[in-house]
Amino acid sequence: MHFDLAIIGYGPVGAAAANIFAAKDFNIIVIEPKKEIWDIPRAVHFDGQVQRIFQSMGIFDQIEKIIDPIMGINFINRSGKNLLSVGFEDHPKLNGYFEGVMFNQPKFEEILRTNALKYNNIQFELGSYVSSLEALDDINNFEVINNSTNEKSNFSSTYLIGSDGADSFVRKSLGIKMHDYNCDQDWVVVDYLVDDRYEILDKSRYQICDYKRPTTLLPITDNHVRWEFKINPDDDVDKLESEENIRNFMSPHMWRINPDIDVNSGKLIRSSKYTFHGLLVDQFREKNSFLIGDAAHQTPPFLGQGLCQGIKDAHNLCWKLAGVRDGNFNKKILDSFNDERKEVNDFMIRTAIKQGDVIGSQDRLKAFFRDMFFMFAKKFPKALSALKFQYSWKFHQGIMDNELYPNEINGVIIPQPDIDIRLDGKQFDQFIGESFALIIFNEKQSLIKDLSAIEAIKFYKNNIYVLDDNHPFMSDGKLASWASLNNVSAVIIRPDKHVYGCCDSEDMLQKVENLTKKLHNDLKI
Ligand SMILES: Cc1cc2nc3c(=O)[nH]c(=O)nc-3n(C[C@H](O)[C@H](O)[C@H](O)COP(=O)(O)OP(=O)(O)OC[C@H]3O[C@@H](n4cnc5c(N)ncnc54)[C@H](O)[C@@H]3O)c2cc1C
Structure with missing residues (x-):
């Protein structure tokens, strides 16, 4: 049987x-050995961009029920003294959402699986695994074995996605190697449920900068708390994951959850030793096969980005593959999936490693200077700009203009006005749709007429917007200040809401025409 797409x-x-x-509308086969969702969470954090992808998937109203915004982060020193607290509540919602939210992974996966069932263009082969793969230029042939019956079936697909995790069979079959950032660190990850008797009084996250035992304490959602403890070379590995040992680790910090809490109360739902890696594939694509998620990249979890970036991989690939399938784009644009995702994931891994070095430093001198810096930043918050809490995940090469009118915003996702602002019942992202859009910040609505006289502009098929200061999507000031800060009068937005290119007001119509011709050339068949 043949499918447009196989998801492994x-x-x-x-x-x-x-x-x-x-x-x-891809006709899809999904293959997965496990029938059930794993009920122990790993990922706990989503960023604003990924929530925006859930919006585009039409599932944000369900996601909203399983998330809690992160209120702030506290850096505590070894003796329990607060070095620095950063509040997130009033951070700008550049994507329309809180930039950091905690979530419950099993409930998240349940939402995804339930929603997927509504598509009758997906065939599920759960309880089966892929045992061989032949990736040819225009077709993938693969064998699938049923776990319980050992029955073998053969399938083919035009495109194939390997989302088969860190030990990816697809990656190995494609002969794709991984770059190792050599940052391995051993930590114990603990999931703890606070007893119903106690309320979690402080929902901030804590980085306990103890050079002898770097520790992370994260209230997640409901009564779930995630702890991470760095393992020391002299720790007794056999006892490390034991309840007694974990409660000893937790005990000095438990009062932060609730001063009245009994340290022996609550339930440990897991304590597992993890070696945090930094690994990135040399290539995300081989012919018509693509790698996404942990199959393509693994990162220390300090930024909470592994899963977020995996979802962004899929989102980046989809509009490109759909355009190629529909004969609208040249197949060569699929190379940009590799270029863009490799750059962003490389940045993500390097940044997570740096972040881990700051919070997990075990060098006494470095830890001392770090603590001094935090104390300085407490008095002079401007120093905090050196410590970023939001990233734009910009790429510098791919489907974007970096020749005609270079601007820092090219390759960055456009801000989304407040999600409560709707026009024709639609939020901004849905209003501008999922094809290339041209947005002009100007008072003159007649510009649309001037633009439509330009032959190249037909490319946008009327997906052109002139936003003046009175436009509803300008009412919260987010787009207006973004445009003014970056000296942008016209901007071309890709289907995934990243900026293709932009220009200032000088000779704008000519510049828009030039940019559009370049875009057309980048995509053309
Ligand atoms: C402690 C910890 C904390 C983390 N915190 C965060 C966080 O806060 N935010 C965040 O974004 N990320 C976080 N991450 C990372 C995140 O958990 C992972 O990036 C994410 O779960 C990877 O999902 P995946 O679907 O790519 O891989 P997996 O979840 O590993 O899924 C791969 C699937 O492929 C299946 N499979 C394997 N072989 C085959 C085969 N031959 N045929 C068919 N199917 C196969 C497997 O059964 C499995 O179900 C964290 C990770 C850890 C360890």
Whole structure:
């Protein structure tokens, strides 16, 4: 049997991909050995961009019920003294959402799986695994074995996505190697449920900068708390994950959850030793096969980005693959999936490693200077600009203009006005749709007429907007200040809301025409 697309691996990234691609009418087969969702969470944090992808998938109203915004982060020193507290509540919602939210992973996967069932263009082979793969230029042939019956079936697909996790069979079959950032660190990850008797009084996250035992304490959602403890070379590995040992680790910090809490109360739902890696594939694509999620990249979890970036991989690939399938784009644009995702994931891994070095430093001198810096930043918050809490995940090469009118915003996602602002019942992202859009910041609505006289502009098929100061999407000032700060009068937005290119007001019509011709040339068949 032949499919447009095979998705190998139905973890959270594969499940997100199944939803994203099914909505674009791909005829899909999903293969996954496990029938059930793993009920122990790993990922706990989403960023604003990924919530925006959930909006585009039409599932944000369900996601909203399983998330809690992160209120702030506290850096505490070894003796428990507060070095620095950063509040996130009033951070700008550049994507329309809180930039950091905690979530419950099993409930998240349940939402994805339930939503995927509504698509009758997905065939599920759960309880089966892929045992061989032949990736040819225009077709992938693969064998699938049923776990319980050992029955073998053969399938083919035009495109194939390997979302089969860190030990990816697809990656190995494609002969794709990984770059190792050599940053391995051993930590114990603990999931703890606070007893119903106690309320979690402080929902901030804590980085306990103890050079002898770097520790992270994160209230997640409801009564779930995530702890991470760095393992020392002299720790007794056999006892490390034991309840007694973990409660000893937790005990000096438990009062932060609630001063009345009994340290022996509550339930440990898991304590597992993890070696945090930094690994990135040399290539995200081989012929018509693509890698996404942990199959393509693994990162220390300090930024909470592994899963987020996996979902962004799928989102980046989908509009490109749909355009190629529909004969609208040249197949060569698929190379940009590799270029863009490799750059962003490389930045993500390097930044997570740096972040881990700051909070997990075990060098006494470095830890001393770090603590001094935090105390300085407490008095002079401007120093905090050196410590970023939001990233734009910009790429510098791919489907973007970096020749005609270079601007820092090219390759960055456009801000989304407040999600409560709707026009024709639609939020900004849905209003400008999922094809290339041209947005002009100007008072003159007649510009649309001037533009439509330009032959190249037909490319946008009327997906052109002139936003004046009175436009509803300008009312919260977010787009207006972004445009003014970056000296942008016209901007071309890709289907995934990243900026293709932009220009200032001088000779704007000519510049827009030039940019559009370049874009057309980048995509053309
Ligand atoms: C402690 C910790 C904390 C983390 N915190 C965060 C966080 O806060 N935010 C965040 O974004 N990320 C976080 N991450 C990372 C995140 O958990 C992972 O990036 C994410 O779960 C990877 O999902 P995946 O679907 O790519 O892989 P997996 O979840 O590993 O799924 C792969 C699937 O492929 C299947 N499979 C394997 N082989 C085959 C085969 N031959 N055929 C078919 N199927 C196959 C497997 O059964 C599995 O279900 C964290 C990770 C850890 C360890």
